[in-house]
Amino acid sequence: MRYNLKISLLLAAIMAIATGYPQQESRPGCLITPDEMRAYTDEVRMQTDALKQADKLHFYPVERLDADSISIEKFLDLNYLGWPLRNANYSDFPGWAIGNFVDLDYYSDGDEDYFEDSETEDYECGHRTYDGHQGIDIGIHPYHWKAQDDGAVEVVAAASGVIVDKREGYYDEYCVWGGAANSRGNSIVILLDDTSTATFYMHMKDGSLTSKVEGDYVQKGEYLGTVASSGNSTGPHLHFQINYLYEDDPDGDFTGYNQDAMVGACNDGSYFAAFEEQPPYDDPAVLTLETHSSSPELYEDNCDKDIGLYYDNSFTGFATVYFRSKFRDWVDGSSITHWIYYPSGLVKTFYTRTNPTDNRTFFAPDQAVGFSPFDESGTYRYTVEMDGETYSHYFAYNCIASQTLSGARSGHGGNMVSFSINSTQTISGSSANYIQYMADEYVQLNPGFEAAAGCRFVANLKGCNNSTAFAETADATRQVAPESIFSELQLYPNPSMGMVNLYWPDAGMEQAALRVLNQRGEIVYQSNISSSDGLMATVLDLQDLAKGVYMIQLTGDQQTIVRQLVLQ
Numbered sequence: 065m066r067y068n069l070k071i072s073l074l075l076a077a078i079m080a081i082a083t084g085y086p087q088q089e090s091r092p093g094c095l096i097t098p099d100e101m102r103a104y105t106d107e108v109r110m111q112t113d114a115l116k117q118a119d120k121l122h123f124y125p126v127e128r129l130d131a132d133s134i135s136i137e138k139f140l141d142l143n144y145l146g147w148p149l150r151n152a153n154y155s156d157f158p159g160w161a162i163g164n165f166v167d168l169d170y171y172s173d174g175d176e177d178y179f180e181d182s183e184t185e186d187y188e189c190g191h192r193t194y195d196g197h198q199g200i201d202i203g204i205h206p207y208h209w210k211a212q213d214d215g216a217v218e219v220v221a222a223a224s225g226v227i228v229d230k231r232e233g234y235y236d237e238y239c240v241w242g243g244a245a246n247s248r249g250n251s252i253v254i255l256l257d258d259t260s261t262a263t264f265y266m267h268m269k270d271g272s273l274t275s276k277v278e279g280d281y282v283q284k285g286e287y288l289g290t291v292a293s294s295g296n297s298t299g300p301h302l303h304f305q306i307n308y309l310y311e312d313d314p315d316g317d318f319t320g321y322n323q324d325a326m327v328g329a330c331n332d333g334s335y336f337a338a339f340e341e342q343p344p345y346d347d348p349a350v351l352t353l354e355t356h357s358s359s360p361e362l363y364e365d366n367c368d369k370d371i372g373l374y375y376d377n378s379f380t381g382f383a384t385v386y387f388r389s390k391f392r393d394w395v396d397g398s399s400i401t402h403w404i405y406y407p408s409g410l411v412k413t414f415y416t417r418t419n420p421t422d423n424r425t426f427f428a429p430d431q432a433v434g435f436s437p438f439d440e441s442g443t444y445r446y447t448v449e450m451d452g453e454t455y456s457h458y459f460a461y462n463c464i465a466s467q468t469l470s471g472a473r474s475g476h477g478g479n480m481v482s483f484s485i486n487s488t489q490t491i492s493g494s495s496a497n498y499i500q501y502m503a504d505e506y507v508q509l510n511p512g513f514e515a516a517a518g519c520r521f522v523a524n525l526k527g528c529n530n531s532t533a534f535a536e537t538a539d540a541t542r543q544v545a546p547e548s549i550f551s552e553l554q555l556y557p558n559p560s561m562g563m564v565n566l567y568w569p570d571a572g573m574e575q576a577a578l579r580v581l582n583q584r585g586e587i588v589y590q591s592n593i594s595s596s597d598g599l600m601a602t603v604l605d606l607q608d609l610a611k612g613v614y615m616i617q618l619t620g621d622q623q624t625i626v627r628q629l630v631l632q
């Protein structure tokens with residue numbers, strides 16, 4: 065064993081070769097001229113007035129406070145801004161990075177020297193903006209065009225209010241300034257419950273916008289669309305902007321004050337435009353850790369939209385694995401060590417990278433590492449620590465077909481199989497415990513399994529073969545009664561044309577809540593199923609659902625079981 069380990073370390077040393085070059089992606093931006101913005105804001109204000117005339121402008125607020133016994137403090141609390149983006153599917157990595165803030169030196173001179181420091185000022189008195197920019201540009205990562213195609217990053221309402229303007233039908237893959245019929249592109253404006261603060265969400269993907277229309281009320285956190293590059297935009301990003309539409313207006317031509325929601329040394333902020341959790345100015349994070357079977361490509365320029373990535377999570381024989389990482393706000397110039405651990409927890413190899421410049425988003429040079437049959441079989445961990453956070457990506461060498469996991473589990477770790485995981489593990493309630501199960505087909509949590517309050521437990525359908533397009537969390541705190549029986553749940557046929565038999569001979573629970581989730585994690589079907597003499601058997605009619613991959617989730621008696629179902 066020791067001999068084999070030495071050889072593989074030697075092989076690793078020989079084959080540990082850095083490939084490629086560091087790359088900073090150009091930071092996507094957008095241009096909406098002051099005149100255009102004035103016209104837009106005016107339009108929104110007139111539209112708002114029209115909605116009001118038509119009695120279609122109904123806010124949550126004051127008149128409903130009594131009826132819903134909600135305090136004014138709570139009401140105001142609800143109006144603090146949440147973050148306007150979220151990952152569509154579960155991910156260990158944030159899918160975004162801020163490119164440009166609001167330019168508080170807005171009226172400098174308008175001579176179109178957009179990036180002159182003397183003409184810009186952000187909320188921390190820095191220059192991460194350009195002349196006249198009125199919103200926050202948030203780019204998506206790690207591969208923005210791919211993330212746009214996948215709908216990987218969703219735009220959600222930062223605060224509740226009424227949709228007062230919605231535009232769609234515009235081309236959404238602009239990569240240079242100019243050319244768009246309309247600067248804002250596919251966009252939504254929501255007037256908040258204070259009835260005068262408008263929030264603008266621009267550049268979204270055509271066809272992705274919520275089905276709600278002007279006059280409809282949306283809740284904080286509600287889905288609005290996905291991030292893209294429609295309008296006058298140089299790459300996929302969300303432009304999020306806040307304007308006051310109504311203020312004292314002695315001249316009758318008021319068109320709205322622009323607000324910066326970020327509060328700092330150069331901006332005092334305002335109540336109705338404040339984030340409940342404002343991200344720090346420098347917000348270091350790992351944007352991705354990946355393994356590839358061949359040297360992955362990078363975008364060559366703004367308009368390069370297709371790249372070969374050769375993602376792979378499962379390797380055998382003599383293999384060269386390409387490791388790639390990407391970072392956000394790695395600005396202190398420090399070196400970062402990338403660790404690759406054997407399934408046993410020993411270090412297979414490591415390498416360090418240093419950010420050569422003050423890049424905000426940055427692919428570190430890739431690393432090629434050799435694997436051979438001398439290496440351990442099982443799940444490997446590729447780990448980076450940044451800013452006190454540990455980020456990991458799991459991959460398999462000689463993937464194990466199924467795993468039965470038991471005993472106490474702690475620390476930071478994942479288990480991956482090609483087909484299934486059955487677990488009776490116990491994970492104690494320490495925040496240091498972050499346990500991840502990854503399986504292609506299913507994860508089954510058997511009696512005895514326990515993830516105690518305080519730990520972080522995630523079950524992913526994303527195993528050795530990368531066979532599923534999505535991942536679902538069971539971000540759970542659940543305790544399973546040891547005496548209950550939890551035997552095999554069967555779904556057939558699978559894949560199915562829509563009629564699916566659910567058969568569970570020893571269900572061990574009298575009733576279960578059945579939920580069918582789509583790839584977005586949205587519930588598309590639900591019902592309650594009862595057992596008789598321990599047998600649960602029913603036929604699900606899912607013929608109305610679109611073709612695709614779904615998750616069947618059954619919960620009862622504090623137990624949850626998930627299965628993947630393919631409709632074709």
Ligand SMILES: [Zn+2]
Nearest residue numbers: 094199201303
């Ligand atoms: Zn912008």
